[in-house]
Amino acid sequence: MGGAEGPSPSAIFLFFLFTLFFAFPAQALEITGQPQQGGLVLGRAAAGARVFLDGEAVPVDGEGRFVLGFGRDAGARAEVRVERADGSAEVVALEVRPRDWQVQRIDGLPEEKVTPPKALLERIAADNRAVAEARRSRRALAEFLGGFRLPVAGARVSGVFGSQRILNGEPRAPHSGLDLAAPEGTPVVAAAAGVVSLAHPDMFYTGMTVMVDHGLGVQTVYAHLSRIDVTVGQRLAAGETLGLVGATGRATGPHLHWGASWLDRRLDPESLPGLMQP
Numbered sequence: 374m375g376g377a378e379g380p381s382p383s384a385i386f387l388f389f390l391f392t393l394f395f396a397f398p399a400q401a402l403e404i405t406g407q408p409q410q411g412g413l414v415l416g417r418a419a420a421g422a423r424v425f426l427d428g429e430a431v432p433v434d435g436e437g438r439f440v441l442g443f444g445r446d447a448g449a450r451a452e453v454r455v456e457r458a459d460g461s462a463e464v465v466a467l468e469v470r471p472r473d474w475q476v477q478r479i480d481g482l483p484e485e486k487v488t489p490p491k492a493l494l495e496r497i498a499a500d501n502r503a504v505a506e507a508r509r510s511r512r513a514l515a516e517f518l519g520g521f522r523l524p525v526a527g528a529r530v531s532g533v534f535g536s537q538r539i540l541n542g543e544p545r546a547p548h549s550g551l552d553l554a555a556p557e558g559t560p561v562v563a564a565a566a567g568v569v570s571l572a573h574p575d576m577f578y579t580g581m582t583v584m585v586d587h588g589l590g591v592q593t594v595y596a597h598l599s600r601i602d603v604t605v606g607q608r609l610a611a612g613e614t615l616g617l618v619g620a621t622g623r624a625t626g627p628h629l630h631w632g633a634s635w636l637d638r639r640l641d642p643e644s645l646p647g648l649m650q651p
């Protein structure tokens with residue numbers, strides 16, 4: 374190194390480089406949206422980066438885009454860790470806004486639909502395995518970034534996400550989607566572009582059920598259909614008809630149960646970005 378005259382030209386150059394790097398981190402983590410229970414935010418990191426939410430690996434597309442989803446009961450703080458291809462890492466703490474959830478009582482359901490007999494437990498377990506398998510479809514595409522639309526035109530919201538359900542007086546799991554009441558036979562369309570990950574003719578709770586993988590871990594589910602018009606692996610454009618409204622499975626009348634998920638977390642469909650009428 375140089376003498377007492379001052380920093381050498383190479384040291385000045387290095388200092389300049391570091392200043393630039395810290396002042397203008399070209400690969401800074403971007404988060405768009407307010408994290409809240411039941412919601413999702415969009416993120417972007419440097420291409421090739423690996424992203425973790427509270428230690429869990431997050432799907433990232435080729436341009437560094439990703440989604441972070443927060444379940445109904447998500448804690449007040451979440452931690453995002455980004456590991457870039459150059460070995461550098463960044464950790465960001467997110468505040469997750471809490472929400473209040475409704476209590477919904479439904480009476481008059483057939484008792485076997487509230488407390489299924491043991492003979493049906495294996496069938497319900499098989500349904501759950503099929504859904505979990507469909508959720509493993511993790512396409513690194515982000516075709517939904519143009520926004521989501523309501524899957525039924527002119528429907529009335531008859532049940533919201535997150536309600537604590539009390540069925541025939543017995544507390545059950547919170548409602549995992551948005552209920553859209555519409556006449557039997559009303560077309561149901563894909564809320565965004567994607568690929569069909571499940572098309573099941575007869576699930577115990579959800580009847581005729583379709584799931585669509587929109588990429589980056591985001592999927593939507595369409596339940597109680599009276600007809601299914603798609604098959605697994607089929608590519609759907611946003612707004613393309615996938616079936617008809619019905620009352621199959623555990624339903625007291627014709628409606629679409631519309632759900633959304635990110636990885637294994639259930640999301641509030643009403644919090645999906647860009648939600649608009651079909």
Ligand SMILES: [Zn+2]
Nearest residue numbers: 550551552630
């Ligand atoms: Zn529902």
